[in-house]
Amino acid sequence: MAKRDTMIINMGPQHPATHGVLRVRLELDGETIVDAEPIIGYLHTGIEKNMEAKTYSQAITMTDRMDYLAPMSNNLVYVGAVEKLMEVKVPPRAEYVRVIMAELTRLNSHLVWLGTHALDIGAMSMALYCFREREMITQMYEFVSGVRMMSSYFRVGGLAQDIPAGFDKRVKEILRVFPIKIDEYEGLLTDNRIWRKRTIGVGTISAEDAIDAGLSGPSLRASGVEWDIRKSDPYSYYDKFEFDIPTGKNGDVFDRYQVRVEEMRQSLRIISQAVESIPDGPYITEDRKIASPPKEEVLKGMEQLIHHFKLVVHGFQPPPGDVYFCIESPKGEIGCYLVSDGTKKPYRVHFRPPSFVNISALPRLVIGRMIADVIACIGSIDIVLGEIDR
Amino acid sequence: MASIIENKLKKEYSDKILEIYNFRGDLNIVIQPQDLLEICRYLKTDPELKLNFLSCVTAADYLGLREKRFEVIYILFSIQFHHRLIIKIRIDEGESISTLSSLWSTSNWQEREIYDMFGIKFADHPNLKRILMDDDWIGYPQRKDFPLTYEVPNFSYNKDEIDPRPKAPWRGDSDG
Numbered sequence: 001m002a003k004r005d006t007m008i009i010n011m012g013p014q015h016p017a018t019h020g021v022l023r024v025r026l027e028l029d030g031e032t033i034v035d036a037e038p039i040i041g042y043l044h045t046g047i048e049k050n051m052e053a054k055t056y057s058q059a060i061t062m063t064d065r066m067d068y069l070a071p072m073s074n075n076l077v078y079v080g081a082v083e084k085l086m087e088v089k090v091p092p093r094a095e096y097v098r099v100i101m102a103e104l105t106r107l108n109s110h111l112v113w114l115g116t117h118a119l120d121i122g123a124m125s126m127a128l129y130c131f132r133e134r135e136m137i138t139q140m141y142e143f144v145s146g147v148r149m150m151s152s153y154f155r156v157g158g159l160a161q162d163i164p165a166g167f168d169k170r171v172k173e174i175l176r177v178f179p180i181k182i183d184e185y186e187g188l189l190t191d192n193r194i195w196r197k198r199t200i201g202v203g204t205i206s207a208e209d210a211i212d213a214g215l216s217g218p219s220l221r222a223s224g225v226e227w228d229i230r231k232s233d234p235y236s237y238y239d240k241f242e243f244d245i246p247t248g249k250n251g252d253v254f255d256r257y258q259v260r261v262e263e264m265r266q267s268l269r270i271i272s273q274a275v276e277s278i279p280d281g282p283y284i285t286e287d288r289k290i291a292s293p294p295k296e297e298v299l300k301g302m303e304q305l306i307h308h309f310k311l312v313v314h315g316f317q318p319p320p321g322d323v324y325f326c327i328e329s330p331k332g333e334i335g336c337y338l339v340s341d342g343t344k345k346p347y348r349v350h351f352r353p354p355s356f357v358n359i360s361a362l363p364r365l366v367i368g369r370m371i372a373d374v375i376a377c378i379g380s381i382d383i384v385l386g387e388i389d390r
Numbered sequence: 391m392a393s394i395i396e397n398k399l400k401k402e403y404s405d406k407i408l409e410i411y412n413f414r415g416d417l418n419i420v421i422q423p424q425d426l427l428e429i430c431r432y433l434k435t436d437p438e439l440k441l442n443f444l445s446c447v448t449a450a451d452y453l454g455l456r457e458k459r460f461e462v463i464y465i466l467f468s469i470q471f472h473h474r475l476i477i478k479i480r481i482d483e484g485e486s487i488s489t490l491s492s493l494w495s496t497s498n499w500q501e502r503e504i505y506d507m508f509g510i511k512f513a514d515h516p517n518l519k520r521i522l523m524d525d526d527w528i529g530y531p532q533r534k535d536f537p538l539t540y541e542v543p544n545f546s547y548n549k550d551e552i553d554p555r556p557k558a559p560w561r562g563d564s565d566g
Contacts, residue, residue: 041522046538049531053538084414211443211469214496225469232472323414324465324476326445335446337463341455348532352446352465360499389522 006034009371013042017120017375020385022359024374031370036363040356043389051349055315056082056156059346064150066351067387069112072098072105072141073329074387075154077351080235081325081336082156086318088285094158095237096278100171101144101153102236102327103267103274107178108137109330109382110260110267114185117257117379121198126188133181136174143170156316157291158284171275175268182264189257199254203365203377206251213361216354217332218259219381223251229328236327241270253380260382290316315344322348331355331382351390355383393417395439395475403429418476423487426464426479430493433466433475441466441475444490447500449508453534458482460510464490486511507532 012023021042027035047066051059063078064071076098083090090098115130138148144163145153153160189195205215207223220227228245230238246262248255284291292311293304320342326335332354339348358381365377395417399407406429409420421429433441446465453459458480466475481487489512490497501512502521509530512518520527529536 041520041524044522046531049538087414212495214444214494216445227469232469233474321413322450322463324416324446324463324474333445335465337446337448337465339450348450350446350448350450352448356499356503357496360496 005029011374013039018378019116019383022378022383022385022388024362024378026371026374028371033366033369033371033374036366036374038359038362040359040385040388043385045390047390048349048351051346053345055344056318056346057311057315059349060155061150061152063351064152065386066353066390067109067329067331067334067355067384068149069384070105070109070330071149071151072101072153073109073327073334074351075152076102076236077325077327077329077334077336078338078349079154079156080327081323081338082318084325085321085323085338085340086156086290086316088157088287088290090158090236090285091282092237092279093281094283094285096274097144097159097163097283098154098236099238099241100271100274100278103271104137104140104171104174106267106330107264108134110264111137113260113330113379113382114257117376117382118189118195120375120379121195123189123192123195126185129181129185129188133178136177140170140174143167155284155291157287158282162283163278168275168278171271175272175275178268179265182261182268186261190261196254198372198376199257199380200252201250202253202369202373203380204250204252205361205365209364210251210361213364214357215332215361215381216357217328217330217382218263219256219332219358221245222248222255222259224249229326229333233326235325237274238270241273243267243270253376256380256382317342317344326352329354331384331387332358334387351387353387353390355381355385356388359383359388393473395433395441395473398436398439399429402432416474416476418478420478420480423479423481423485426477427488427490427493429477430464430466430490434493439468439473440470441468441473443467443469444494444496445474447490447497447504449504449510449532451508451532451534456480460508462487462504462510481510483509486513488513489515491516506530509533 007028009026009028011026012018013021023039025037025039026033047062051062063074066074111130111134115127118126141151142148145151205223207225210220210223224247226245226247243266246259248259288307292308297304298308318340320340322339324335324337326333334354335352337350341347366374406425407419407421411418433439445467449460449462460481462479464477489501504510505518506520506522
């Protein structure tokens with residue numbers, strides 16, 4: 001039997017539809033994909049290694065730069081791991097704000113995903129609309145932390161600063177606008193014949209295969225697995241709020257789309273519950289071995305000045321040990337494995353990046369399908385290369 | 391809280407578990423490298439445990455701190471029962487460890503990352519090659535004896551002592 005001729009094609013690393021510098025080596029028979037291999041590492045910056053040379057507080061800024069579309073989720077998993085190791089008690093006000101900001105981050109990430117994913121498949125107007133609404137969230141970021149993207153807003157023990165006056169008003173404005181807009185997005189896509197033809201039945205993965213491949217987050221839930229870390233392992237104050245876990249049935253691109261859109265509605269539901277009941281009180285722990293006292297006190301009191309000085313110069317020293325802490329980031333389970341040797345710098349930090357694990361399942365989704373489906377599949381598993389390569 | 395995992399493991403594999411302890415709410419076990427596959431298969435398939443989700447594989451380098459240099463960490467989770475187990479394996483430099491890619495395909499890439507970063511070899515791995523670093527990279531960046539940077543600062547007082555174009559040690563002899 002004659003061997004059929006196949007052709008090797010490199011998709012990327014500069015292909016706009018690969019969402020960064022992802023390269024996929026495709027082996028094609030005509031237009032059918034025989035083999036696919038994602039090749040990564042073009043954006044490797046050694047974040048884990050660099051964090052070993054920084055104090056625990058300094059390292060927070062590096063976490064923003066991994067998944068730059070969901071900086072607050074990354075902050076949260078890192079500070080959560082340090083807090084778990086040090087057994088820090090975070091004040092309720094900080095936890096409420098964390099939940100609100102983490103859910104806004106989910107909206108932020110999902111909006112960029114929806115815009116770019118739809119753009120890849122050909123619905124260009126979606127990108128413009130999604131980025132328009134995302135602007136409200138980046139402005140919220142700027143409002144609370146002073147920075148639009150690399151916020152570093154969560155600190156070990158609480159927040160970097162208290163929420164400014166008018167916070168709840170702006171959150172409520174988002175809550176008013178977003179449900180209408182999400183309905184609009186769905187109106188543009190869900191019943192759109194082109195959209196349905198490009199997504200239904202494409203990139204199907206069964207629940208069993210998805211678990212085997214380590215998929216998590218919306219990509220796993222679209223296959224019908226009802227697992228959300230916010231419910232199964234409630235961190236922060238997620239157990240105080242009511243929300244549903246949307247799941248799909250077929251595990252195709254269309255289901256992943258529907259799950260994410262429904263998740264955006266659930267995020268709004270969580271935010272609307274949280275914003276009504278933000279308690280008063282400190283925004284960061286009052287344990288002075290972890291968090292510096294307020295600046296006014298530092299300028300007046302000797303003891304406070306010493307605390308401030310010690311924290312700036314030496315940082316805090318968690319007890320020796322290692323912990324694993326994970327949260328539900330917009331893309332799936334992001335975990336932080338942290339080893340402390342009792343000094344001011346982390347001995348080892350490892351992130352379990354959801355994008356890294358999800359993209360490793362790409363060959364399963366695309367083999368046997370057409371080359372145009374690769375674009376739909378890459379878009380549907382929602383990757384960020386900054387997080388994959390770290 | 392003596393969990394069901396702890397009880398079952400103590401019953402089934404009491405002779406194979408080197409250490410078992412709880413730390414910050416998570417159950418940790420330390421086992422020998424040769425028992426990894428067997429214990430993981432048991433944990434994955436046992437109907438009362440069903441630790442069917444391998445969430446994370448990573449490693450740490452304890453150079454000069456421990457007798458055995460490396461520790462490989464597996465974090466298992468049960469999607470059905472929502473419990474977590476951390477498995478640790480201590481190995482020395484040059485020792486290899488069996489791959490879990492026959493049980494979970496997700497371990498394929500994560501083990502490749504460990505190989506890339508620490509130089510730990512996984513026996514029977516289907517595709518053990520570098521994943522994040524270049525293919526011609528020499529050395530393993532996450533090891534503790536790999537410096538964060540090799541840049542030599544050029545100050546005027548020690549100008550004569552410094553090679554004007556220091557060659558990065560992780561590049562081979564071929565290029566400059």
